[in-house]
Each structure stands twice: as C-alpha cells, then as structure tokens.
Amino acid sequence: MKILAAMSGGVDSAVAAARAVEAGHEVVGVHLALSRMPGTLRTGSRGCCTIEDAMDARRAANLLGIPFYVWDFSERFKADVVDDFVAEYEAGRTPNPCMRCNEKIKFAALLDKAVALGFDAVATGHYATLRGGSAGRELHRASAWAKDQSYVLGVLTSDQLAHCYFPLGDTPSKDLVRAEAERRGLQVAQKPDSHDICFIPDGDTRGWLSDHLERAPGDILDEGGAVVGRHDGANGYTVGQRRGLQLGRPAADGKPRYVLSIRPVSNEVVVGPKERLAIARIAGGRYSWAGEPGFDVSAPFDCEVQIRAHADPVPATARLAPIPDEERTEQHRDGATHEVVVDVDLERAEPLLGVAPGQTAVLYVGTRVLGQFTIDRALPESPERMTTAAPRLEA
Incomplete structure (x- = not known):
C-alpha cells in the first residue's frame, strides 16, 4: 500500500x-x-x-x-x-x-x-x-x-x-x-510523552481563556438560589471544579462545594456538595458511529460508556432517540432532532461523576468502539429505566 x-x-x-x-x-x-x-x-x-x-x-x-x-x-x-x-x-x-x-x-x-x-x-x-x-x-x-x-x-x-x-x-x-x-537508532526513543492541550503548553487553561474571552463578574449560587460568592467570569469554570471558587459563605455542613452547573445566559455558577455531581443519565448530539453498528440503535442496547480518555468505562444502556421539546435546553445545538441517551447500569456501576456539557462520551461493545456523542445534558437520576430487552453483541 x-x-x-x-x-x-x-x-x-x-x-x-x-x-x-x-x-x-x-x-x-x-x-x-x-x-x-x-x-x-x-x-x-x-x-x-x-x-x-x-x-x-x-x-x-x-x-x-x-x-x-x-x-x-x-x-x-x-x-x-x-x-x-x-x-x-x-x-x-x-x-x-x-x-x-x-x-x-x-x-x-x-x-x-x-x-x-x-x-x-x-x-x-x-x-x-x-x-x-x-x-x-x-x-x-x-x-x-x-x-x-x-x-x-x-x-x-x-x-x-x-x-x-x-x-x-x-x-x-x-x-x-x-x-x-x-x-x-531513533533519537526520539526516550523523548517524553506530550500532555496537556497542545496550544496551552503551560497547562493554565483558565489563564489562557482569560486572554481569549471577555469575562464579566457574576454571582455564585447554591442550589437554593442563594448568593454564596462572586466570580470573575462564568466561562472560566467547569463542572466538577472545586478549587478557585472563593466562596464568601461556607456550606452549612462545612464540606467543600463543587461547581454543579454553569449558566452562560445569566452568567451564574451553581455550586453544591460532591454527591450532587453523581450522574445516572447523559444525553447529547453531534453523534457519529465508528463503522456500521449492525443493529437498530433506536432500540435500547447494552454497552459501556466512557466519558474521559483515561476514565474507566461503565456498564450502561443506550439508544438514539428524538429530543423531546420539554427536555430541550440551551445546551442543545440548533437544528438537532435526535440525541443519544445513555443510562448507567447502577446495579453494576457507580454513577458518573463531574459530567460536563461539551464532554465526549464514547460507547463500547466489548472492545469495539461503537461511536460517540457530545454530552448536552446530564441528570442525577433516570426518569425511568429502560425495560425493553437490549440486544447483547459479541465483542
């Protein structure tokens, strides 16, 4: 070749x-x-x-x-x-x-x-x-x-x-x-592996973003809507973040708080306890399949989902479904009509932690990469468990 x-x-x-x-x-x-x-x-x-x-x-x-x-x-x-x-x-x-x-x-x-x-x-x-x-x-x-x-x-x-x-x-x-x-005889034999984002070689993503985005101060809220601090720009934060929050009011239980969500329209950051980062369902669009799936992806199927490059995959059930109007959020891209919906199998795995809109979820069946999608929304609990029999595929 x-x-x-x-x-x-x-x-x-x-x-x-x-x-x-x-x-x-x-x-x-x-x-x-x-x-x-x-x-x-x-x-x-x-x-x-x-x-x-x-x-x-x-x-x-x-x-x-x-x-x-x-x-x-x-x-x-x-x-x-x-x-x-x-x-x-x-x-x-x-x-x-x-x-x-x-x-x-x-x-x-x-x-x-x-x-x-x-x-x-x-x-x-x-x-x-x-x-x-x-x-x-x-x-x-x-x-x-x-x-x-x-x-x-x-x-x-x-x-x-x-x-x-x-x-x-x-x-x-x-x-x-x-x-x-x-x-x-290759001189690169012991060359260190590269890491971090290649166009941010010092690893300071927040600092890099401050040079490329307009940042406006705003409120940091708890889940009840009370103001617990101020930020210098919501676009400098990410879901799951703990450090750098500079909260003015400590939590009632004295435990650390984490970023739970970011509201770009109102320029607000919502924080809460770590357990509120636990996610049982994710959904999103911008999906693609790594080769023909070989089965009907609109019907629930068993798989594993991985949300970071070095994360462990977790057992799940997935399907491709229309986006209900009542579940459409500002995170959905204009014109999207369908999304991949994934329910973590909570009987076999812990909930996903710190899932942020914009992350990529990759679906596996055994060792095979089935496809991927960009996460638009994440829910702490599945509204209902999928009861349709899921096809089991050979690895």
Missing part, C-alpha cells in the same frame, strides 16, 4: 512509520504544522507540534529513508479546534480539543488530502486496533489497556476507518515501543 505516515515528532509515530516501511509499504512522512507561532519551543513534556517536534520527525524520516514534508494546517487548526474550544467555553461547555483535532484535522483534512493524492491509508502512532467486521472495518481497543487511545478515535467514521492504519495497536506496552526505537 501507499501509506502517508503522520509523524508528530514523538516516539510512537516514528515507530509506526518504521513498521510501515518494514512491512513493505511505500511510505511518505508528513508533519502537520498546527501552530501559528512557529518560534514556540516545547517545554519538557508539555505541548506538541513545535519546531523541535518537526525537526525530530524529519530526523526520523531521514533515518528511515522516506520522503518527508511539512504541511501547514494552522488555519484549519485555529478555525476547527482553537476557535471551537473558545466558543464552547463561552457557551458554558467543557470541550475536548483532542477529539476535535482528530475529527477535523488528522482524520478529515489530512486524510482527505492523502486520499486525493493517491495514498491508500494514513498511519499514526495511536494505540488502537482495526478488525474486519460483517459490515466493514471496526475500531477496537489496543491490546495494552493502559495505553489504549481508542477513546480519542471514537469520532472516526466508517469511511475514515477504511483508510486508517494503526501499527502499534497490538504492542503490549510503551516500554517495548521505546526499546524498539532504541534498536532502530
């Missing part, structure tokens, strides 16, 4: 490209220039997509003997990831920019360009596996649970999966990948 290897400058993508070459594919390396500040340098293990990363990717490509290019996707990245991140916080939501980057940049803009240029697939260093199913390719978890990255790939569609190549999916550990990089 003719493979375009997306090379971030890290050890995973370098080894993925090396394995593609070793497998006999015709491989071309490409690094995505996403930053509009090309002089920015990486600091320790924070951030990515810098000049240093581009140079590391080029050195790896040279060692492998493959052509190498740098493609400037900075305008697309700003519009589809950075601006979306700002807009979501402005609307009182908590977005996941890595999901948007995979959806809009790495597996949309990049893959579309690769296919247009005649490549058969895009290879990345993600830890996930692809399997053939009766209705096409399926996305599954990696063999190494601790390194599994299938969650952030949950936005991929059937057409995109047909052009994906994940050479690291069956590798049992990251240590083995680093050891392989050493054997191959």
